[in-house]
Amino acid sequence: MKRPERGIAAAFGVTVLGAVMAAASYVAGADRLLLGLGFALGFAGLAAGFVLWAATLLPQGPYVEEREPMVSPPGEREALEAEYDRPAGRLPRRMLALALGTFGLAGVFPVRSLIVHGPSPSVALATTAWRDGVRLVDQDGRPVRAADVTPGTMVTAFPEGHLDTGDSAAVVLRVDPAKLRLPAGRERWTVDGVVAFSKLCTHAGCPVGQYVAPAQQLVCPCHQSVFDVLRGAEPMSGPAARSLPQLPLRLDGDGVLVAAGDFPEPVGAGYWRPM
Amino acid sequence: MIARMIARAGLRWMDRRLRAAALTREALAKVFPDHWSFMLGEIALYSFVTLVLTGVFLSLFFDPSTAETIYGGSYGPLRGSSVSAAYASAIELSFDIRGGLLFRQVHHWSALIFLAAIAIHACRIFFTGAFRTPREINWLVGVTLLLTSLANGFIGYSLLDDLLSGSGLRIGYSTFLSIPIVGTWVAYLVFGGEFPGDRVIPRFFSLHILLLPALIAGLIGAHMAILVRQKHSQFPGPGRNDHNVVGSKMWPTYAFRSLGLLSAVLAVSFGLGALVQVNPVWVWGPFSPSAGTTPAQPDWFLGWVEGLLRLFPAVEFRVLGYLVPSPFLPGVALPVLMVVALYAWPWLDRLVTGDRERHQVLDRVRDRPGRTAAGVWAVSLVVLLTFAASDDLVARGLSVPVQDYVVALRVVVLVVPVICGAVAYVLARALRGHPGSRLTTMEPRQIAGVLGLRRPEARRPPAPPGPRAERPAVPSEDAPDVVDSGSRHGG
Numbered sequence: 001m002k003r004p005e006r007g008i009a010a011a012f013g014v015t016v017l018g019a020v021m022a023a024a025s026y027v028a029g030a031d032r033l034l035l036g037l038g039f040a041l042g043f044a045g046l047a048a049g050f051v052l053w054a055a056t057l058l059p060q061g062p063y064v065e066e067r068e069p070m071v072s073p074p075g076e077r078e079a080l081e082a083e084y085d086r087p088a089g090r091l092p093r094r095m096l097a098l099a100l101g102t103f104g105l106a107g108v109f110p111v112r113s114l115i116v117h118g119p120s121p122s123v124a125l126a127t128t129a130w131r132d133g134v135r136l137v138d139q140d141g142r143p144v145r146a147a148d149v150t151p152g153t154m155v156t157a158f159p160e161g162h163l164d165t166g167d168s169a170a171v172v173l174r175v176d177p178a179k180l181r182l183p184a185g186r187e188r189w190t191v192d193g194v195v196a197f198s199k200l201c202t203h204a205g206c207p208v209g210q211y212v213a214p215a216q217q218l219v220c221p222c223h224q225s226v227f228d229v230l231r232g233a234e235p236m237s238g239p240a241a242r243s244l245p246q247l248p249l250r251l252d253g254d255g256v257l258v259a260a261g262d263f264p265e266p267v268g269a270g271y272w273r274p275m
Numbered sequence: 276m277i278a279r280m281i282a283r284a285g286l287r288w289m290d291r292r293l294r295a296a297a298l299t300r301e302a303l304a305k306v307f308p309d310h311w312s313f314m315l316g317e318i319a320l321y322s323f324v325t326l327v328l329t330g331v332f333l334s335l336f337f338d339p340s341t342a343e344t345i346y347g348g349s350y351g352p353l354r355g356s357s358v359s360a361a362y363a364s365a366i367e368l369s370f371d372i373r374g375g376l377l378f379r380q381v382h383h384w385s386a387l388i389f390l391a392a393i394a395i396h397a398c399r400i401f402f403t404g405a406f407r408t409p410r411e412i413n414w415l416v417g418v419t420l421l422l423t424s425l426a427n428g429f430i431g432y433s434l435l436d437d438l439l440s441g442s443g444l445r446i447g448y449s450t451f452l453s454i455p456i457v458g459t460w461v462a463y464l465v466f467g468g469e470f471p472g473d474r475v476i477p478r479f480f481s482l483h484i485l486l487l488p489a490l491i492a493g494l495i496g497a498h499m500a501i502l503v504r505q506k507h508s509q510f511p512g513p514g515r516n517d518h519n520v521v522g523s524k525m526w527p528t529y530a531f532r533s534l535g536l537l538s539a540v541l542a543v544s545f546g547l548g549a550l551v552q553v554n555p556v557w558v559w560g561p562f563s564p565s566a567g568t569t570p571a572q573p574d575w576f577l578g579w580v581e582g583l584l585r586l587f588p589a590v591e592f593r594v595l596g597y598l599v600p601s602p603f604l605p606g607v608a609l610p611v612l613m614v615v616a617l618y619a620w621p622w623l624d625r626l627v628t629g630d631r632e633r634h635q636v637l638d639r640v641r642d643r644p645g646r647t648a649a650g651v652w653a654v655s656l657v658v659l660l661t662f663a664a665s666d667d668l669v670a671r672g673l674s675v676p677v678q679d680y681v682v683a684l685r686v687v688v689l690v691v692p693v694i695c696g697a698v699a700y701v702l703a704r705a706l707r708g709h710p711g712s713r714l715t716t717m718e719p720r721q722i723a724g725v726l727g728l729r730r731p732e733a734r735r736p737p738a739p740p741g742p743r744a745e746r747p748a749v750p751s752e753d754a755p756d757v758v759d760s761g762s763r764h765g766g
């Protein structure tokens with residue numbers, strides 16, 4: 001009889017130790033490891049104490065509890081049905097239904113405040129900050145010159161004045177112009193082998209952050225879609241199904257790259273839109 | 276002595292106002308079955324307690340705002356850089372507030388444990404048929420709890436505005452966008468505009484600390500009220516039938532055991548929070564819309580959706596001339612289908628078995644080979660999909676091209692769960708005819724019998740669906756010699 005009692009008491013003694021340890025570590029500023037271990041020790045002591053107590057000193061059953069059927073006797077249900085009646089007043093009842101219906105509908109209107117700030121989705125999603133003549137700048141706002149884009153490197157460019165927009169980032173790469181196989185009509189979108197594509201993956205919108213220079217492929221880190229730069233960033237594998245939209249480029253007088261317009265189609269993840 | 280006198284006086288005071296003595300006695304005498312698997316739900320409950328306690332502490336320091344600030348705290352590598360207020364406050368919480376990092380890590384660990392406990396608890400309910408009449412309501416409440424908790428887990432780690440969770444948020448946004456017709460509006464409703472925007476973090480903060488926890492607490496309350504009203508189900512065993520519950524009384528034995536469990540959950544959460552780093556947002560860096568991280572995996576409980584997104588082929592199609600983008604099938608349609616199947620399971624099960632009886636005694640896993648096979652199929656599918664969420668890491672580790680690895684995984688994900696389900700079916704059938712045998716002591720001839728390789732001399736007829744109902748009810752006085760077949764504490 002004595003032994004379990006001593007064991008349980010010892011377990012709670014551990015909790016006292018844990019408490020002292022937690023308090024001391026807090027005061028001493030050792031608040032990551034030791035504070036946590038102090039708490040853990042305290043709780044572990046409590047756990048051991050309670051479980052030992054339940055297993056040794058407390059009544060062990062098994063006890064049997066009868067279960068009443070989870071169905072009311074038919075008489076009771078019939079009585080309820082008989083007493084439960086519609087309140088008198090046919091016209092007020094109908095009017096109340098109408099009132100609650102319209103009032104509930106009116107309550108839905110404020111939900112719109114949650115949705116729209118600025119242009120509607122179909123407009124906002126279809127356009128970015130790129131326009132004809134907007135200069136390409138890097139993340140620090142410095143203009144990107146064609147000469148800055150060397151073979152094998154990837155430059156992330158933004159429209160000048162719009163460094164923080166989520167949808168305008170573009171990757172700028174230099175490839176051998178002779179090997180480029182862009183879709184028809186885009187012959188004049190490049191500057192001497194320098195091409196630019198939207199940085200947002202057409203699968204779920206992650207930034208396509210890896211450039212495998214030898215194979216001239218862009219790889220998305222999220223679900224490993226691979227895009228073939230030479231073929232207009234056409235998807236080669238992975239879950240993306242559409243090419244990265246291409247940004248038409250030209251040079252301004254100072255050798256700085258500028259956009260010749262916005263992306264021809266919406267960037268990033270797809271959505272319900274006519275195609 | 277004094278404590279006892281105060282307790283007595285308090286009780287009397289209450290009773291003179293509420294007449295609560297009889298009710299309290301009844302409550303304290305509630306019988307809980309003595310099987311470890313009945314404590315899984317309690318682990319979830321106690322993790323929720325841990326989450327609320329640590330969460331309240333964190334909410335007092337966290338600043339849910341995307342306003343740009345210059346970080347000036349004590350974490351050197353970030354000092355002087357321009358970050359969002361949310362991210363800065365998370366870093367400050369981790370480095371400059373005493374106990375802050377500990378509570379952050381305990382909070383994160385308890386969330387992981389919370390969801391794991393719910394998932395395993397749901398498996399127990401599934402495999403033992405505890406969802407059958409009259410417990411369908413609690414199955415629906417439980418599935419809703421699972422989904423609400425999944426959502427709150429995702430929202431919670433997305434609040435910190437770090438680069439890793441930012442990728443997850445963006446994928447979530449794109450998945451909403453992919454819904455036909457209403458997708459753009461749904462995404463705007465949730466995110467307050469085009470991603471990333473300033474509104475999503477304050478909005479998610481409200482959801483994470485107010486709306487969803489209140490919903491979860493309410494659902495837990497309902498879950499337990501229904502449980503008390505219907506009383507526990509129990510495993511079959513001598514003296515147990517559809518008209519009784521056999522086990523330990525609430526007071527004192529079960530209450531002490533359960534307090535022990537609460538303390539153990541807290542001990543484990545604090546131990547992990549102290550020893551094992553989780554979500555070091557200062558390593559991930561602040562969110563920036565044009566930067567990505569690699570590798571990027573979500574927390575474990577969303578791994579299956581991520582796995583689906585990674586494995587599903589690039590399928591986009593047009594409906595009425597409108598685009599239905601590639602995340603729709605794996606990110607919306609399949610998860611919705613899985614959730615609907617989960618909600619509908621009690622009725623699907625009934626459709627297959629034709630069993631409309633009311634049940635208080637659980638099935639053993641072997642009793643229903645078909646259900647067991649379906650469950651094993653689903654669980655192994657989800658496990659494999661979760662594993663597929665790390666395809667880039669594994670492919671790199673194996674030095675194989677990730678594309679080839681994905682193709683192999685597609686085959687594995689389709690084939691292996693079917694094999695697992697079939698094996699489970701055969702094993703359940705082999706065990707069903709031999710109530711005394713266990714998986715570990717099973718003889719080869721039992722399996723041979725199921726596969727039809729031997730004349731079925733050893734095969735007794737399968738147990739009828741409701742054999743316990745025919746057993747006469749044992750009056751409570753006659754059952755002192757009940758032997759518990761499950762694990763019992765002490766013994």
Ligand code: FES
Nearest residue numbers: 201203204220223
């Ligand atoms: S977001 Fe790029 S592959 Fe999914």
